[in-house]
Amino acid sequence: MSLNVVHLVGRVGGEPKIQYLPSGKAVCKMTLAVNRQSRNSDEPDWFNLELWNKTAEVAANYAPKGKLIGVKGSLRFDTWSDRNNSGTTRSTPVILVDRLELLGSKRDNESPTGNGSDGF
Known part of the structure; x- marks a missing residue:
């Protein structure tokens, strides 16, 4: 059996960046700052x-910078060859989000539809 599930709650670190592919599919990339409870530092994990x-x-329409959100997804590693370092392989972790929850106070959740707490 294998399991790859990630649950995170934190604040959006910057404005979401959305793109539409030629196929019509939308993809949005954003960062999430999560405070670790066991650490005494004020620095979040990103x-x-x-x-x-x-x-x-x-996400692009209702999760601006600073918005408290919860996400569920899976961990993936993007890999590439570093052009400036003689082809060294590099990688970075990415959370591929399956579910997004808009959280926070009622004032934080104000949106044109009036309901910002639904999961999508």
Whole structure:
């Protein structure tokens, strides 16, 4: 048996960046700052998120910088060859988000639809 599930709650670290592929699919990339409870430092852990389709559009429209969100997804490693360092292989972790929850106070969740707490 194998299991690859990640659950995170934190604040959006920057404005979401959405792109539409020629196929019409939407992809959104954003960062998430998560405070670790066991640490005495004020520095959060940072995660790169990737969201697709309707979830990507919801994130782009309703999850601005500073918004408290919860995500569920899986861990993936993007790899590439470093052009400046003689082809050394590099990698970075990315959370491929399956579910997005808009969290926070009612004031934080104000949106044109009036309901910002639904999961997408």
